[in-house]
Amino acid sequence: MKMASSSSSSSSLFGFFFVIIVVIVARFSGAGAEEFKVGDEAGWREPPEKDTSDFYNIWAGKIRFLVGDSIYFAYNNDSVLAVDKAGYYHCNMSHPYATFNDGNTTIALDHPGVFYFVSGYPDQCKNGQRLIVRVLALHPPSPSPTGGLPPSAAAEPPSPSPSSSSAATLVPVAVFASTFVALVVAMVTICVAH
Numbered sequence: 001m002k003m004a005s006s007s008s009s010s011s012s013l014f015g016f017f018f019v020i021i022v023v024i025v026a027r028f029s030g031a032g033a034e035e036f037k038v039g040d041e042a043g044w045r046e047p048p049e050k051d052t053s054d055f056y057n058i059w060a061g062k063i064r065f066l067v068g069d070s071i072y073f074a075y076n077n078d079s080v081l082a083v084d085k086a087g088y089y090h091c092n093m094s095h096p097y098a099t100f101n102d103g104n105t106t107i108a109l110d111h112p113g114v115f116y117f118v119s120g121y122p123d124q125c126k127n128g129q130r131l132i133v134r135v136l137a138l139h140p141p142s143p144s145p146t147g148g149l150p151p152s153a154a155a156e157p158p159s160p161s162p163s164s165s166s167a168a169t170l171v172p173v174a175v176f177a178s179t180f181v182a183l184v185v186a187m188v189t190i191c192v193a194h
Contacts, residue, residue, distance in 0.1 A: 033068035035106065038131060044075035046124040053128035065135045067112055073105040078129075079120030080105050088116035088132065091125035112137040 038044050039059055047055035065071075073080045079101040081093050099120065109115065112135050119129035 035070045035072055036063055037072045037074060044073040044078060044080060047128040055128050056131040060131060060133055065109055065133055067109060067135060067138050069109045071107050071109065071133060075103055081118050081120050083116050083118055085116060088118060088130055091118060091122050093118065093120060093122065109135045
């Protein structure tokens with residue numbers, strides 16, 4: 001009788017730890033990455049006069065973008081240009097990192113830093129059709145041994161990566177592996193104790 005009870009509790013513990021492991025794997029495999037539609041229902045368009053020139057930055061300011069997320073631009077008769085900081089502030093489209101004009105553009109936010117986007121039409125850019133996206137790392141970067149600036153502050157980020165599928169993610173393998181090993185050891189210890 002006691003043997004059946006011990007077997008039943010071991011099975012319950014195994015099931016519990018299996019669920020925990022599945023949750024951890026899902027979290028660290030990028031399953032938590034999100035795709036955000038730029039401007040929500042409004043999409044990517046010139047903001048109406050009643051809206052401020054910060055229409056898209058107000059939208060972006062309400063979202064915490066993380067590495068692995070993506071942004072989706074939906075637009076008609078327009079384009080999206082990924083530009084540097086000066087290109088953003090001066091609506092200068094002469095040297096974009098990338099130009100998109102397919103009406104459905106997904107940009108993978110594959111590294112931390114600041115991304116700048118503008119409309120391909122100068123007047124629309126000047127009237128507020130531009131966006132700054134600040135992307136946070138999944139984990140804070142380790143401090144530089146020389147005390148220098150982090151890479152994102154020292155130079156402009158590389159051009160964003162267009163993506164038609166889910167965004168690329170960073171997988172913290174060491175964290176996952178150590179958590180997995182700790183859970184397996186705990187499970188074996190509890191099962192042996194019963």
